[in-house]
Amino acid sequence: MVDLGIDLGSRFVKVGLKSGDNIEFKLYDTVTFYRDFVKREGENIKINFDFLDTNAGRVVATGYGRNVLSFANAEIISEIKAHFKGAKVQTGCDNFTLIDLGGQDSKVIKVVNGFIEDFIMNDKCAASTGRFLENAANILKMQLSDIASSVDNPVKLNSTCAIFSESEIIGKIAEGADFRDIAAGVCESVAKRIAPLVKRLKSERYFISGGVGSIYSIRYFLEKEIGQSIEPLKNCQFNGCIGCLNY
């Protein structure tokens, strides 16, 4: 029997499986996960645990809001709570600011004396998210891992909107700019969009999580923007699952 912590993101579903002290993580494409493992049973929507070798114990899930999500066989907690808890457990810290950068959402959560003091979520704009980075990588025909190491000579991107940024990137290619410089520019522009949110919730220590949080060049530019170091969480992408498992 295993306990499950599930983080249903917009891009990936992250699953943490806990038996005893041992935690194992799995990553699924979100659409595939819904197609294969979420079933309607009469009135209810249920997660189908066929992907497990054993029985499911306690199941706690987070994701696109408990108002949208409802599973008959899982407890749902809010993303803010899940990420806060995950960071607290992973770091053992009571005073910090967590920057969680996901597929479509960015959140910044400030924790004081072990409680959430304040939080901000990006509003109505995808230009600072993983989806935007993926699109940029597609346009540049580069792997995310190559983008992740591009920090030199960032090309300046001015657009305030994800879609217009994409055409701006194509414009830069046409002007003959170096692809790695453009990639660095993309990361810098992401960092520049998140920085004001982070600056509003200042702390002594900063941690970063989420798929985008694991990308080195994003962290590099963000540190430059806020003038402080940012520590990546150990299980960066699975922080939400860990929060669920410890809830």
Added chain:
Amino acid sequence: MKKIGFTTTIPVEIVFASKNIPVDLNNVFITSKSPYKFLEYAEDDGLPRNTCNWIKGIYTAVMKSSVDEVIAVTQGDCSNTHALMELFENAGVKVHPFGYPFGLDDGYEYLRNEILNLCKGLDVDFDEVLEYKDRIDIIRKKLRHLDKLTVQGKISGFENHIWLVTSTDFNGDFIKYENELDKFIKEAEKRSNTGKKVRLGFIGVPTIFDDIYQFVESKGASVVFNEVQRQFSIPSTSDDFIQRYIDYTYPYDIFKRVADIKTQIVERKIDGIIHYVQSFCYRQIQDVIIKKSLDIPVITIEGNDPGNVDARTKIRLESFIEMLCERKNG
């Protein structure tokens, strides 16, 4: 009897004294069967997409002849009203401009003049206005009582919102309004206290969402304060009619509002504030000062279209309430 529309709260006693029917144009728009149609109509007429939807709603309400004449508040409310007024005049609608004083130093004299001008425009004697004031004061007192019952947890934040927001024109008939209010209060007084753990206040322009109160209250919070709706009901108890509209905080600077909000936070034991802002409203800029000035958590919620609260906003609100809950439980 003419229907006199207005763009934001004006001394409604004047309209009643003129024996005409006051109509708050915002309410015509938002309570119509399909507010969306109002927006489409305005955009078809060329109003820019990046203009506040309240403005478009008011525009359509007038163009569709919901009213005979319009009182346009040209100062102390929305600067967009200036252009609206021009559109109305261009369309042959009779417009009475009305301004609240910007600086308050000689504000009293200024407002007195504006009020007397409006009286002239509507062909009514100021003494008659004062008679109506005395009559309507009885209702205003009941509204203050209703507001108190909200703080006590007998009246929901949404009910409070509806009663106070409709007190701008008393739905055109203050006697009928008062009868319904009496009935409502009598019923509410018998209720047991439904107060929830977390106490919230709404500040900023009235929300365009139609289910935000229900959503927030379903998540375990009570809304015990509606800042501008309360102001719309003219809560000042001054005997001086002019002074009352000087005490009314909405049309003046942000600092007067902040002072009022701070007092209410303490009196009503409010744990957190929802600052509602409308897309494309210049008042969003004041969010900076509000966040700096209030020492309890403030979440800023932006609305654009009428209808239900969107999923993202729900997540933010829910997390905000959760955060307040945990703080409260220590």
